[in-house]
Amino acid sequence: MSGGKPIGVMAQEDGAGVDFEALRAARRERVRAEMERRGVDVLVLGRRGNAKYVGGHRWLWRAVLTPFGPLCIFVRASGEIHLLGCTWDDGIPPEIPTERLSALTWNPHNTVAAIRRIEGLDVASRIGTDGMSPFLAEVLAELAPKAELVDGEVLMRGVRALKLPAEIDCIRAALAIAEGSLAAVVAQMRPGVTETQLAARAAEEMARFGTTLPAVEASFCSTPREGAGGGAPLRRRPSDRPLAAGDLVACSLGVLYAGYEGVATRSWPCLGPAGAPSAQQRSLHARWRAAQDALVARCRPGATPAELRKAWLDTGEPLPPLLLAHGVGMGVEPPLVDGSSRSEPQGDEPLQEGMVLAVQSHVHERGVGGYLGGETLLVTGGAPLRLSRMSDAPLGDE
């Protein structure tokens, strides 16, 4: 699991290094087993991450959150997977036969007809869904009259938390693309270039890897040198301001590979010709590295989100207004440690071996700016294993 084999892009005929068919089968078996444990007969999934985990199919990516609608329905007894809104078999795994695809539709009667075709609903005693709409509630009341509705999101969250070895390979591939793209953009950073221009180049660099899906839009923001109020100011929205020599620029770029997220986050000094980082910038980076290491060191099995929050506060740094830590998989997953909240409203479940976490943090020094950095870790039986490979150069060690 900790091997870190090289990741390719299928340029050679022996493939990608990930057996996706086996991965899909392993994910579905985990979901099936958890459904059995909870007595759930049918899962109705509309959250993209959950639907992708079970279906393994591909659809057009949109950066919007729309009202809930079912995308993937999984019947435990038969193992059948039904995909909704799929008009063709492009991107559909071969083990899902075409008769289980229902076309895109704008007619609620067609949606009902598609769900009605699914065998096993009428006898289901418990159905898990990961969201709900009054329309779906009516449909299920008619087609699955005996079924109790339960929270399918919490079921999926538990299954997805622990990563299979091939999932870790996918996350490594996503990180490799994100880090490679970020390095290429940062190489173009110089005084006079605007933050928006860097964000624009990020999209192009990602596409050079054949990847067009961002986990989140790339961010390049010159960090404010003056603090606002008590907290450390943190900007994440790129603007049209040109960078100036001496700016410390917070950079973040994330991509999806086979649905799995990899985000690279680091800060770079904007240097003019023959420029060098200042001593204050190096010292700010050292402060970030020490605090980040303290937080990372706490990411061991049994540690709770509240304890991670405390590990950060124990460094003496104020909580930054971002997710200090979150699970990584098909998107952001619990456990979440949110610096902008005072407690853990997402729950306080402890870390377990096999989770992958993104840990990110930010420190600020008046007159110097901020340092934002993040790393992705695998929680192991001992010290966490860093999956991120980006160096701390030029402010810290290569």
Next chain:
Amino acid sequence: MLLLDDPRDGATLPLACLPNKPSGRMTAMSAAPSHALDLAHMRSERMAKLQRAMDRDGLDALLLLTSGSVLYATGAWMPAADNGRATHQRVCALVLRGEASPHLFTPYAEGAPPELPPEKLHPPLWPETDAGVEELARCVAERLGAGARRIAVDDWTMPMWLRLRKLLAPVEIGNAGALLGACRLHKTPDEQECMRRSWWMNEAASQAAEQALRPGVRMTELTGVYLRRLLELGATCNFLDPVFQIMPERIADGPWSTNGDVPFALVTGDHVARYGDVVWTDTVSSYEGYASDVGRTWVVGRPSAELRDLYLRWQEITDAVIDAIRPGATGAELVRIATRANGGKRPWLDHYFLGHTLGLEGGEPQRFGSDAGAEVDEQLVLEPGMAVVIEPVTWKEGHAGWRCEELLFVSEEGHERVSRYPNEPFE
């Protein structure tokens, strides 16, 4: 260099574009603004509409979770993100009856519009968990006041569905979808200006991608060219993984489909363009949340005589439909006109429609020619302020086809055509 008022902070945004020409051989297209834009005024007009609708429907509050509704009610910026990320980093809004500004709950405080009073800006809510929904219910209840009877929500997480009614009882919870849809349908002058800018930036970015198209280019490379240009031009974000699809010459050469029609729009892959290929595009970008929906047909090299005929027929259909767009026209009428112009055969994709309205984030629920049926087409009556996209398609087995999207605003007098992408290589 043209300068565009940057509404985010009152500064100016440089646009390195040449003046527009409505047609002509690959003239660089302009994304320059044509009208004034006042974003704070736009947000206040939207809020006034929501308040009138809440008064009419007897609603004490709207609790909004979907990104389009939150954009409409607050104008808050949030980074474009994958659904798997955004679900756990939600931006939510609570609109209270009688209040001039919304409550905004967000992980991105810097995204709050400048006029939002500081006391209306709050840390994020977590509606995906039981504990998060209890906190959400407290946040709503303490602001609703004792006399409140009815609120509406635009989406339900499962913990909300299982717990929120009990937590907020005796307050009733209805659905906000229809109310939001009705408010969003008619665009104010400021909203229309956002849509013009969004569309023209997208056209200019699309044209950069078309200029990069040549034998040997991978389709994902076009994505890179398109997105880079789009963001350089000042687009707020990108909403859709852009589609650059090399079309099969025959339907059977493409993937299997449920309806046997032309399989479009497929996810863009690393397919390599070859001489003679026909590429269809579909792209959705944002300016202040307002979507463009630029879809074009491009040819690698020189088009065949058959493709030229397909283009000409597409142009006739498009002209006929556009001529008919005016207040009072129905979706059914447009469907009949398009079908007649195509010799009695439906000129659009079976799994889509002849057209739809457009607004925040993308297409709106008003469609004509879709599988929702003729009755729905009859009920759609065009009114001033609506933004309508039409997407006729012509196709001939063995020669692929032509498909483009055009944007029109319905005006008091008829319509304003917003789209102006030239149909290379025929114009």
